[in-house]
Amino acid sequence: MNKSEIIIKEKSIPYEIRRKKGNRHLRLTVHSDGRFVVSAPRWYPLYRIRRFIENKSSWIADKIQNVDFDKLEKKRKFIGAEYKKRKKEARQIIENSINILNNNSQFSFNRIAIRNQKSCWGSCSRKKNLNFNWQVAFLPEELKNYIIIHELCHLEELSHSQKFWKLVESLVPEYKQLRKKLKNHSV
Numbered sequence: 001m002n003k004s005e006i007i008i009k010e011k012s013i014p015y016e017i018r019r020k021k022g023n024r025h026l027r028l029t030v031h032s033d034g035r036f037v038v039s040a041p042r043w044y045p046l047y048r049i050r051r052f053i054e055n056k057s058s059w060i061a062d063k064i065q066n067v068d069f070d071k072l073e074k075k076r077k078f079i080g081a082e083y084k085k086r087k088k089e090a091r092q093i094i095e096n097s098i099n100i101l102n103n104n105s106q107f108s109f110n111r112i113a114i115r116n117q118k119s120c121w122g123s124c125s126r127k128k129n130l131n132f133n134w135q136v137a138f139l140p141e142e143l144k145n146y147i148i149i150h151e152l153c154h155l156e157e158l159s160h161s162q163k164f165w166k167l168v169e170s171l172v173p174e175y176k177q178l179r180k181k182l183k184n185h186s187v
C-alpha cells in the first residue's frame with residue numbers, strides 16, 4: 001500500500017496505490033466516502049501511474065464533487081481518538097471471542113494485531129498472524145464472530161477458494177446472510 005496525493009481544483013486529494021501481482025492494467029476506483037484507489041500491476045512505474053491519474057483528473061473531480069472532505073476528516077479524527085481510548089478494550093473483546101470460537105484449538109496462529117485501519121475488517125498473513133480492525137469488537141455479536149471465524153479459516157486456507165468457503169460454511173452455516181449484513185457496516 002502506498003499513499004500519495006493529487007491537486008485537483010486547488011484541493012489536495014489523497015489516494016492509495018495498490019499493487020498486486022494479478023493486476024494487469026491500471027484501474028481507478030472512487031468510493032462513496034471519497035477514498036480513491038488506483039490498482040496497478042506490481043511492476044508498473046510510479047511516474048506512469050501519476051501521469052495516468054493526471055489524465056483522469058477531470059473524471060476524478062466529477063466523481064468527488066459531492067464528497068464532503070471536511071466532514072470525512074472530522075470523522076477520521078474522531079475514529080482515531082476513539083481508537084486510542086478503546087484499543088485495549090477492543091483487544092480484550094477480540095481475544096476473548098477468539099478463545100471461545102477456537103475452543104478446541106482447531107486453528108493455530110502466532111500473533112494478533114489490533115489496528116485502526118481503513119477499508120478492511122481483518123486479515124491473515126502467510127506467517128499466521130491475525131490482524132483485526134479494532135471496530136470489529138463493537139460490531140453486533142454475529143458479525144464480529146463471522147469476521148473472526150473468517151480470518152481463522154484463512155489460517156488453513158489463505159485464498160478465497162471453494163475449500164475456504166466450505167470450511168467457513170461448516171462453522172457458520174448462515175455466512176452468506178452475514179456477509180450481506182456486513183456490507184451495511186462501513187469501516
Ligand SMILES: [Zn+2]
Nearest residue numbers: 150151154160
Ligand atoms: Zn478473507
